[in-house]
Amino acid sequence: MKYNVKIILELLRVKQWTKNLLIYAALVFTNNLFYPLYFFKVTLGFFIFSFTSSSVYIFNDIHDLKEDKLHPEKRLRPLASGLIDTLPAIFIALLLLISSLTGAFFLSINFLYLLFFYIILNILYTLWLKHMVILDVFVIATGFVLRAISGTFILNVTISPWLIICTLLLALFLALAKRRYELNTLKDASKHRKILEEYSIPLLDEMMSVVTASTVIAYSLYTFTSKTAQQSHYLMLTIPFVLYGIFRYLYLIHKKNLGGSPELILLKDKPMIINILLYLLTTIAIIYFIK
DSSP states (O other): OOOOOHHHHHTGGGOOOGGGGGHHHHHHHHTTTTHHHHHHHHHHHHHHHHHHHHHHHHHHHHTTTTTTTTTTGGGGHHHHHHHSSSSHHHHHHHHHHHOOOOOOOHOOOHHHHHHHHHHHHHHHHHGGGGTTTTTHHHHHHHHHHHHHHHHHHHHHHOOOHHHHHHHHEEEEEEEHHHHHHHHHHSHHHHHHHHGGGGGOOOHHHHHHHHHHHHHHHHHHHHHSSSSHHHGGGGGGHHHHHHHHHHHHHHHHHHHSOOOOOOOHHHHHHHHHHHHHHHHHHHHHHHHHHHH
């Protein structure tokens, strides 16, 4: 069977690599963005983490193959649809994993340890943790936090507690939105994902309200009290972009019935894309050029 590039890219879920852009957070907020060597190292780390995450996605697809064939959306994935066989998929996953772990070894030993933890956590999630209510969304959120921490390991800089808490809260918001989308969209949702029996839309809405408010408060406090904020007092001007981004995402969830794939929203929703770009430009301008 011949496989074209499109099938391979779909198998790797390249669209989900947008999550790994969190690695650049440490680069931006530690005033290292314009150092070519640091930028190169973090970019290399981005691809290493992306290859690792793709190998994990393939493992997950192989494990859930039977269930994915019955899912209205996942049945279109290369493995579930039969576009690629299991054996070649395993070979690709191993190739990605070996190359990424080798690259991490030479880039940063702490980064390598983090990738091992990420892999083990995701294997446990696939096998057991995704069946544990509330804990399942925390595991998903932890994956985002690990991405953000990766950048600090690669640059060998101190991990900011603000980076961890803001990333965790935002990731919990996205994970809860994903659960809500699944519960609201899938017929007999529990047949596709058994854990959905433990959730309800009102419960998820309450959880999202708590996380949304906490995210705004945490980020606002960051812009006033963090070390970066002490150097750039205008960082509070980025708060409206965060508010708009959260409000826009809530709008897409409740009015457009989206939220199942955050990476697609980031790639396709123009207002969200513009807001993120304006946030990044404003943040960079404040940190690097306005004192």
